[in-house]
Amino acid sequence: MKTESKFSIWLTILAFILLVGPFALSFHMHYPDEMYYSDAAVKMLQNGDIQTPYLGSEETRFKKPILTYWFVLAGFKIFGVTPFASRIFFLLAGALTIGFVFWASRVFFNDRKISNLAALIMASHPVLILSSTRSIPDVLLGFFMAMSTVGFIGFLKYGNSAPKKFHWLLFLGLALAFEVKGLPAAALGGLGILYLLLNPWQRIHIKKLVHFPSVLTAIVIASYWFVAMYWIHGATYLESFVEDQVGMRVASRFLLIGKNLLIAALLIIVLFVPWFIFGFKNTKSNTKKLFHEQPAFTGFVILWVIAILLMSAAVSKFYERYLLPVIPMTTIWVAWLLIRAAILERIKLLKSSLIFFLGLNIIVFLAGIFFNYFLPSTFWVWLQIAIFGxxxxYLFKTSQNNEKLTHSIALSVLLLFFGISISTFQISLPDAGQHIKTYARDKDIPKGSKIAFLGHLHTGSKIRIGLGPDYFMTDLNEGNFDERFSDYDFIIIEDKHLSRIPKENYQIELAALNWDAKHIGKMALSLLHGNSEEVKSETGKKFYWVKPI
Structure with missing residues (x-):
């Protein structure tokens, strides 16, 4: 089977962007931690201080280094303050991670079957896809660790004769990863460097590894923000950073550590869906063969996997995205294992997997038609439905072509996310921020107004993006709201807090109403019964615009 024919890594990257893009570039889903970075980026536009991150409450936040904030800020500066702008560079980082995996596997194996399969596995990995749809550090950490992976692979391949480009890729990748998330990058990078220096199969001399131009550049990049924060704020910022990196994230209970370790070990296998299924046959014997064939590379992968499992086990709350930094390196090893296990000849199993994902796509397709048939939709959504169909x-046709089965499986996974956004369009969009944006425009709310916000902070983040830098919105909490709200020109408030407003002194108007995803069942039934607007009004999320009389 000539699966290496007609494969283009650039078309694979483009397919990832186009199919994940609709789900990523509007708030079909809004991950809680995104608010820290988008809120801070809006504040940076307003106050001109691009070094210091601020929360929506105007408190400083030093828990993460600066680079993630700058990625959001760059999107806002180039494209304006929109959901699209907050996430575009994270989507591109996820897509380019596929390119680094392809490059690294080509460097080490010089086998197009392995590199092509590695790229397809990476492109269809659920953790990469989900992380690419969020403006949080994890996809950037994975992206820069993938960049350093090419550097590590270069040393594992060429040893002490490695070209200088691998020094730059290794050290710059680690430095940028450190400026994204701090200690996880330092821990994995430090272990990787020690492995290069000490492993008995392909030991690198320290004089060959330490290339001063790339090392010094990396040190400057990695330390920049920390030096800047010390210069501006003194040593107190370190307390918040260390607490987040070590204190509050590290679990002390053995039962919790054991549970996290078990979940992490299971997920690092299962999340290679459906590819891990193809490796079950003769896994033990094939793994031994791979170790004897390339002991230095296999040992490196094992070291990093064990390290990320232990780090994930030690946190107080485990998330699957914590595994992302080692997934690029692991993906290359998995692709190698599957090629050695003759995956390309296992036609029946490949076709069965493709048919399974086709079935899921059909279910999602029908759900999308259902929601958009009964609710007001747009030409662009129906065009998306036509493309999805x-x-x-196309996948049904390619299921008959044995040479394209692996490509079709990867595409079927990506197509699922493309299709899901058709249904979530009706549930989530326009988000509350876009409703408030329209309200402020229609009511000619003066630019520069000071606005107090009381409600769910994740929705508040969407509203801050909707209003943009022309309005100064501050998050208040239930404890300080009564004392402070009168200091503002306007108030945006969630319905459950509405009783705290003295109605005799304020004019109150509904400014945003969205479906609540918790009531998706009621939503579907209401469409059949023809009373969707009534049910939406009863169960939806409401935010009110309040102004003094």
Whole structure:
């Protein structure tokens, strides 16, 4: 089977962007931690201080280094303050991670079958896809660790004769990863460097490894923000950073550590869906063969996997995205294992997997038609439905082509996310921020107004993006709201807090109403019964605009 024919890494990257993009570039889903970075980026636009991150409450936040904030800020500066702008560079980082995996596997194996399969596995990895749809540090950490992976692979391949480009890739990748998330990058990078220096199969001399231009550049990049924060704020900022990196994230209970370790070990296998299924046959014997064939590379992968499992086990709350930094390196090893296990010849199993994902796509396709048939939709959504249907037809046709089965499986996973956004369009969009944006424009709310906000902070983050830098919105909490709200020109308040407003002194108008995803069942039934607006009004999320009389 000539699966290496007609494969283009650039088309694979483009497919990732186009199919994940609709789900990523509007708030179909809004991950809680995104508010820290988008809120801070809006504040940076307003106050001109691009070094110091601020929360929506105007408190400083030093828990993460600066680079993630700058990625959001760059999107806002180039494209304006929109959901699209907050996430575009994270989507591109996820897409380019696929390119680094392809590059690294080509460097080490010089086998197009392995590199092509590695790229397809990486492109369809659920953790990469989900992380690419969020403006949080994890996809950037994975991206820069993938960049350093190419550097590590270069040393594992060429030893002490490694070209200088691998020094730059290794050290710059680690430095940028450190400026994204701090200690996880330092821990994995330090272990990787020690492995290069000490492993008995491909030991690198320290004089060959330490290339002063790349090392010094990396040190400057990695230390920049920390030096800047010490210069501006003194040593107190370190307390918040260390607490987040070590204190509050490290679990002390053995039962919790054991549970996290078990979950992490299971997920690092299962999340290679469906590819891990193809490696079950003769896994033990194939792994031994791979170790004897390339002991230095296999040992490196094992070291990093064990390290990330232990780090994930030690946190107080485990998330699957914590595994992302080692997934690029692991993906290359998995692709190698599957090629050695003759995955390309296991036609029936490949076709069964493709048919399974086609079935899921059909279910999602029908759900999308259902929601958009009963609710007001747009030409662009129906065009997306038509493209989605065409993609399913294409996959059915390619299921008969044995040479394209691995490509089709990866595409079927990506197509699922493309299709899900058709239904979430009706549930989530326009988000509350866009409703408030429209309200402020229609009511000619003066730019520069000071606005108090009381409600769910995640929705508040969407509203801050909707209003943009022309309005100064501050998050208040239930404890300080009564004392402070009168200091502001306007108030935006969630319905459950509305009783705290003295109605005789204020004019109150509904400014945003969205479906609540918790009531998706009621939403579907209401469409059949023809009373969706009534049910939406009863169960939806409401935010009110309040102004003094």
């Amino acid at each position: 065409s993609g399913i037809v």
